Amino acid sequence: xxxxxxxxxxxxxxxxxxxxxxxxxxxxxxxxxxxxxxxxxxxxxxxxxxxxxxxxxxxxxxxxxxxxxxxxxxxxxxxxxxxxxxxxxxxxxxxxxxxxxxxxxxxxxxxxxxxxxxxxxxxxxxxxxxxxxxxxxxxxxxxxxxxxxxxxxxxxxxxxxxxxxxxxxxxxxxxxxxxxxxxxxxxxxxxxxxxxxxxxxxxxxxxxxxxxxxxxxxxxxxxxxxxxxxxxxxxxxxxxxxxxxxxxxxxxxxxxxxxxxxxxxxxxxxxxxxxxxxxxxxxxxxxxxxxxx
Numbered sequence: 001x002x003x004x005x006x007x008x009x010x011x012x013x014x015x016x017x018x019x020x021x022x023x024x025x026x027x028x029x030x031x032x033x034x035x036x037x038x039x040x041x042x043x044x045x046x047x048x049x050x051x052x053x054x055x056x057x058x059x060x061x062x063x064x065x066x067x068x069x070x071x072x073x074x075x076x077x078x079x080x081x082x083x084x085x086x087x088x089x090x091x092x093x094x095x096x097x098x099x100x101x102x103x104x105x106x107x108x109x110x111x112x113x114x115x116x117x118x119x120x121x122x123x124x125x126x127x128x129x130x131x132x133x134x135x136x137x138x139x140x141x142x143x144x145x146x147x148x149x150x151x152x153x154x155x156x157x158x159x160x161x162x163x164x165x166x167x168x169x170x171x172x173x174x175x176x177x178x179x180x181x182x183x184x185x186x187x188x189x190x191x192x193x194x195x196x197x198x199x200x201x202x203x204x205x206x207x208x209x210x211x212x213x214x215x216x217x218x219x220x221x222x223x224x225x226x227x228x229x230x231x232x233x234x235x236x237x238x239x240x241x242x243x244x245x246x247x248x249x250x251x252x253x254x255x256x257x258x259x260x261x262x263x264x265x266x267x268x269x270x271x272x273x274x275x276x277x278x279x280x281x282x283x284x285x286x287x288x289x290x291x292x293x
Contacts, residue, residue, distance in 0.1 A: 002266070002270070003270070004267060004270045004271055004274060007263055007266055007267040007270055008267060010263055011260060011263045011264065011267065014256050014259050014260050014263065015256075015260060017252075017256055018253055018256035018257065018260070021249045021252040021253045021256060022249070022253050024087065024245070024249045025245075025246055025249035025250055025253060028242045028243075028245040028246040028249060029242075029246050031238075031242045032177070032239060032242035032243050032246055035235065035238040035239040035242055036239050038235055038238075038239075039174070039232075039235040039236060039238075039239050042231070042232065042235055045228075046228050046232055049221075049224075049225070049228055052221070053218075053221055053225060056210075056214050056217055056218055056221070057218070059214045065190075065218070065219060065222050066159070066160040067156070067159065067160070067188060067189065067190045067222050067223065067226070068189055068190050068222070069189055070189050071162070071165040071189075072165060073111065073165045073166040074110075074111060074112060074165055075111070075112045075114070075163070075164040075165050075166075076106050076111050076112065076113050076114070076164060076165065076166045076167075076168065077113075077114050077115070077116060077133070077155065077158075077164045077166070077167045077168070078099065078102065078103060078113060078114070078115050078116065078167075078168050078169075078170060079116045079117075079118060079151070079155070079167070079168070079169045079170065079171075079187075079230075080095070080096070080099045080115060080116070080117050080118070080119075080122045080126065080170050081095075081118045081119060081122070081169065081170065081171040081172075081233055081234070081237050082095055082096065082117070082118070082119035082120075082121040082122035082125075082237075083119050083120075083121055083140060083237065083241040084119050084120040084121065084137060084138050084139065084140050084141070085120075085121075085140075085241075085245075086121065087245060087248060087249070088241050088242075088244040088245040088248055089244045089245075089247060089248040089251075090244075091172060091180055091240060091241055091244035091245075092119075092121040092122070092125075094172070094180075094182055095122075095170065095171070095172050095182050096121075096122060096125050096126075097182075098170060098182035098184070099115075099122070099126075099170050099182075102168070102170060102184060103115070103130065113130075113131070114130075114131045114132075114133045114164070115130045115131060115132050115133065116132070116133060116134045116135070116151075116154070116155065117132055117134075117135045117136070117137075118135075118136045118139065118151060118234075119136075119137065119139070119140065119237070120137040120138060123135045123137050134154050134155075136150075136151065140234075140237070140238055140241065143234060143238075145227065145231050147231075147234060148227050148228075148230040148231035148234055149227050151230050152223065152226045152227050152230050155167055155187075155188070156223060156226065159188045166186065166188060166189070167186070167187045167188040168184055168185065168186050168187065169184070169185045169186075169187050169229070169230070169233055170182065170183070170184050170185075171183060171185075171233040171236060171237050172236065172237055172240045172241075173236055173240075174236040174239045174240040174243065176243070177243040177244075177246060177247060178243070178244075178247050180240035180243070180244055185229065185233075187226060187229060187230075190222065190225065190226070
């Protein structure tokens with residue numbers, strides 16, 4: 001049985017760990033509120049952007065753009081978007097497993113798969129396990145749309161030059177604080193813009209006058225559409241990471257409290273056993289003196 005001193009030392013260590021996990025929970029909660037606010041503020045912009053794009057698509061009779069080009073998907077690139085830091089439960093583990101599963105399926109079909117990693121955890125894991133052609137790490141501390149633009153600008157020219165045929169984005173879709181769902185989205189070739197409103201009467205849309213022409217605007221807006229998709233994934237990854245860290249640190253704090261209660265009970269038992277032993281020694285000594293007298 002551990003000594004009373006050892007148990008006290010363990011209780012002190014667990015109490016310090018509890019202070020750390022509680023502080024990390026509070027920091028994660030603050031960052032989560034900020035990330036959630038950014039995500040909520042971006043949704044109206046993304047929705048309006050899609051409305052304008054779909055409205056334009058219904059007015060353009062024939063639209064051709066390199067990002068819409070459909071080719072035989074022999075070469076595939078995958079963007080894996082993980083966090084930079086750990087201590088967030090299964091947030092990164094689940095995403096990495098989904099990425100590995102997706103890549104194995106494509107490789108089994110005879111496809112050539114290359115990887116682009118966003119986030120340090122994904123980069124560190126796949127460094128010796130996959131063909132990483134581009135990487136961005138330590139980016140989630142503070143970011144804005146420029147990060148999404150830089151990521152898109154690394155993959156758009158290569159697709160236009162036909163260096164690969166399809167691009168997929170794998171990220172954790174934010175559902176709630178405790179649930180983040182690994183999601184696979186095809187970025188290139190872009191889906192046919194306007195499909196969501198293909199069965200809607202174009203007369204329902206307001207008759208705007210576009211300058212320059214609708215075709216010229218579509219050529220300009222399609223790359224921006226990619227920026228919007230990537231930025232949305234970045235925001236959801238940031239919110240999901242901090243939400244997962246909040247839940248993980250809350251569970252860790254609860255586990256520390258349970259362990260402290262258990263160790264305190266053991267400590268009380270050990271103290272009682274020590275007191276009982278001392279009393280037995282005193283009683284035994286008194287009886288021995290009485291017999292000798």
